[in-house]
Amino acid sequence: MTARQSPGIGSVAGIAAAVRSGEISAQSVLQSSLRRVAELEGDLHCFNAITAEKAMADADAVDRMVASGIDPGPLAGVPVALKDNLCTEGIPTTCSSKILAGWLPPYDATVVSRLRRAGAVPVGKTNLDEFAMGSSTENSAFGPTRNPWDITRVPGGSSGGSAAAVASGMVPLSFGSDTGGSIRQPAALCGIVGVKPTYGVVSRYGLIAFASSLDQIGPFAATVADAALGLEVVAGHDPMDSTSLERPAPDLLASLDDGVSGLRIGIVDDFLSDVSAECGATVMAAAEALAAAGAEVDRVKIPELLLGLPAYYLIAPAEASSNLSRYDGVRYGLRVDGPDAETMNARTRGEGFGPEVKRRIMIGTYALSAGYYDAYYGQAQKARTIVIRAFEAAYRNFDVLLTPTTPSVAFPFGSKVDDPIEMYLCDLCSIPSSLAGHPATSVPFALSPEGLPVGVQVLAPALGEVLMMRVAASLEKAAPPGVRGPVTP
Amino acid sequence: MSEPERRISPEDVRHVARLARLALDDDEIGRYALQLSAIFEHVDAVRRLDTANVPPTAHPFPVENVLRLDSVAPSLDRATVLAQAPLAEGDCFQVPRIMGEAP
Numbered sequence: 001m002t003a004r005q006s007p008g009i010g011s012v013a014g015i016a017a018a019v020r021s022g023e024i025s026a027q028s029v030l031q032s033s034l035r036r037v038a039e040l041e042g043d044l045h046c047f048n049a050i051t052a053e054k055a056m057a058d059a060d061a062v063d064r065m066v067a068s069g070i071d072p073g074p075l076a077g078v079p080v081a082l083k084d085n086l087c088t089e090g091i092p093t094t095c096s097s098k099i100l101a102g103w104l105p106p107y108d109a110t111v112v113s114r115l116r117r118a119g120a121v122p123v124g125k126t127n128l129d130e131f132a133m134g135s136s137t138e139n140s141a142f143g144p145t146r147n148p149w150d151i152t153r154v155p156g157g158s159s160g161g162s163a164a165a166v167a168s169g170m171v172p173l174s175f176g177s178d179t180g181g182s183i184r185q186p187a188a189l190c191g192i193v194g195v196k197p198t199y200g201v202v203s204r205y206g207l208i209a210f211a212s213s214l215d216q217i218g219p220f221a222a223t224v225a226d227a228a229l230g231l232e233v234v235a236g237h238d239p240m241d242s243t244s245l246e247r248p249a250p251d252l253l254a255s256l257d258d259g260v261s262g263l264r265i266g267i268v269d270d271f272l273s274d275v276s277a278e279c280g281a282t283v284m285a286a287a288e289a290l291a292a293a294g295a296e297v298d299r300v301k302i303p304e305l306l307l308g309l310p311a312y313y314l315i316a317p318a319e320a321s322s323n324l325s326r327y328d329g330v331r332y333g334l335r336v337d338g339p340d341a342e343t344m345n346a347r348t349r350g351e352g353f354g355p356e357v358k359r360r361i362m363i364g365t366y367a368l369s370a371g372y373y374d375a376y377y378g379q380a381q382k383a384r385t386i387v388i389r390a391f392e393a394a395y396r397n398f399d400v401l402l403t404p405t406t407p408s409v410a411f412p413f414g415s416k417v418d419d420p421i422e423m424y425l426c427d428l429c430s431i432p433s434s435l436a437g438h439p440a441t442s443v444p445f446a447l448s449p450e451g452l453p454v455g456v457q458v459l460a461p462a463l464g465e466v467l468m469m470r471v472a473a474s475l476e477k478a479a480p481p482g483v484r485g486p487v488t489p
Numbered sequence: 490m491s492e493p494e495r496r497i498s499p500e501d502v503r504h505v506a507r508l509a510r511l512a513l514d515d516d517e518i519g520r521y522a523l524q525l526s527a528i529f530e531h532v533d534a535v536r537r538l539d540t541a542n543v544p545p546t547a548h549p550f551p552v553e554n555v556l557r558l559d560s561v562a563p564s565l566d567r568a569t570v571l572a573q574a575p576l577a578e579g580d581c582f583q584v585p586r587i588m589g590e591a592p
Contacts, residue, residue: 103573104573106565106566106569106570106573107565199549199550200549200550213547213548213549239555239557242552242554242555243548243550243552245550307534307535307538310531310532310533310534310535311532311535313528313531313532314532314535321509325510328510329575330574330575330582330584331570331573331574331582332573332574332575333575334575335575335576337585338585339585339586340585340586340587340589341584341585341586341587342510342587343512343585344584344585345510346506346507346510346511346512347512349509349510349511349512350511350512350513351512353511355517358511358513358517358521359521359524359525361509361511362502362505362506362509362511362521362525363525363528363529365505365508365509366497366501366505366525366529369504369505369508375536376529376532376535376536378545379535379536379538379540380532380535381545381546381547382538382540382543382544382545382546383535383538383540384545384546385543385544385545385546386538386540386543388546388549420524420527420528421527421528421531424528424531435546435549436549437548437549437550438549462549462550
């Protein structure tokens with residue numbers, strides 16, 4: 001353990017303000033970001049691709065706007081990193097899979113075009129578990145990302161590259177996707193803030209699909225305010241995504257400092273016996289801090305939430321098995337030839353997908369196959385209803401809920417890869433809000449005895465982002481010093 | 490991993506792999522038979538759940554089909570799209586034969 005606190009290259013708000021006022025140039029901010037990437041990337045492997053040339057052109061464009069008196073936007077000159085399952089026009093987008101090797105998307109994801117329009121400067125595409133399936137980034141076809149707090153441990157996943165890039169101070173803001181915890185879990189393991197918005201708040205156009213009824217895009221940042229700013233920029237209705245909610249982006253920053261006085265906050269009891277001592281203790285410490293800040297804190301039992309994990313591991317693979325049928329060697333990516341189309345399809349997929357992706361496709365196909373559909377997929381959809389109803393009942397008595405983000409701190413490489421069920425258990429506390437489509441965020445709140453970050457998760461009902469981020473900001477204020485990134489490994 | 494009760498046999502795995510168009514070798518088939526058995530054992534709580542009178546949820550919020558105006562608008566350029574294909578000829582994707590000989 002040699003990680004030490006570092007300012008990284010600065011905060012989102014600080015950089016944007018300085019670039020907008022002409023105090024510093026976007027180009028010089030970019031150069032410090034690229035220097036830090038060059039320094040640390042060898043140890044961490046956050047990126048599948050670093051797009052320095054394009055970033056320099058983007059930064060120049062921002063600087064030209066400032067010079068001619070045009071406001072480049074709320075993220076002026078802010079270097080951002082994008083999970084490599086977000087489509088970027090003309091830039092390889094791989095999902096960390098061999099099956100998409102060489103593919104160049106013909107368009108930008110809505111999130112990417114909104115970031116550019118706000119003046120942000122994308123510096124590269126970050127590593128992930130193949131097709132976002134995993135909790136450690138070990139399932140990448142291009143090798144794992146390492147945790148900046150301890151490079152012998154995983155950064156979490158699936159958005160491990162995006163989390164580690166922010167936690168090591170390479171960029172102040174990055175984006176990932178969260179299907180069952182893929183933003184919140186790596187944020188917790190890397191000591192930063194990660195937000196999964198309400199389903200439909202951020203457009204999924206150009207996000208390569210894993211499980212379409214669960215996938216949401218969200219930000220990583222060192223602070224709640226920076227994450228809130230990032231979310232505000234990318235949120236809001238998009239006609240290109242039919243599941244996008246017809247609402248404007250939420251105004252999160254305005255009430256961030258309003259405190260928690262009078263808010264009713266529930267500590268969910270049911271996960272506490274299944275998580276490590278430090279993860280449980282952190283939730284209790286966070287609850288005490290919120291009570292001291294004036295919230296009404298009480299414990300609540302919602303045992304139905306424990307159905308989330310098994311229901312998710314039927315629903316998500318079922319949706320994935322359907323979504324991933326598009327990789328058939330015909331329109332893009334890898335093709336392994338065969339004498340007929342079916343053999344070509346099967347060989348391409350057998351060679352192109354890694355072990356975890358194949359496993360999920362097999363689980364999903366089995367759960368959807370004749371004779372098992374009602375017993376597994378149908379039942380899982382009903383369990384999903386039970387989880388949603390249990391949340392509805394709990395939110396009659398509470399404004400937000402508090403749980404651990406993860407069952408444990410960052411674990412060593414290889415310690416779970418051979419046991420899929422052990423790996424799936426990483427998502428225990430994050431899955432229920434995914435099934436319900438609710439927002440959730442992880443905030444760093446403690447260090448474990450070995451000096452690794454521990455997160456606490458704030459859950460809110462659908463479209464409860466404003467309240468949720470307010471609670472997160474109060475937790476951040478109450479957290480002991482030294483619990484969050486950036487760090488230098 | 491503890492020994493699972495519910496057995497998914499290598500034959501089952503072969504069948505599912507065929508449905509999923511995944512070419513697997515014998516090692517993979519053996520491994521997935523064991524792992525899928527354990528995983529389906531783990532999710533068995535869902536199968537055994539009493540769900541009388543519980544409707545299924547396919548999507549977190551009610552979704553309706555969204556239609557755009559029926560007017561001509563630019564779409565992706567054909568050449569750009571075909572350039573991404575492993576094999577193309579003229580304006581078409583090229584694939585191996587999809588029909589067998591007549592029996």
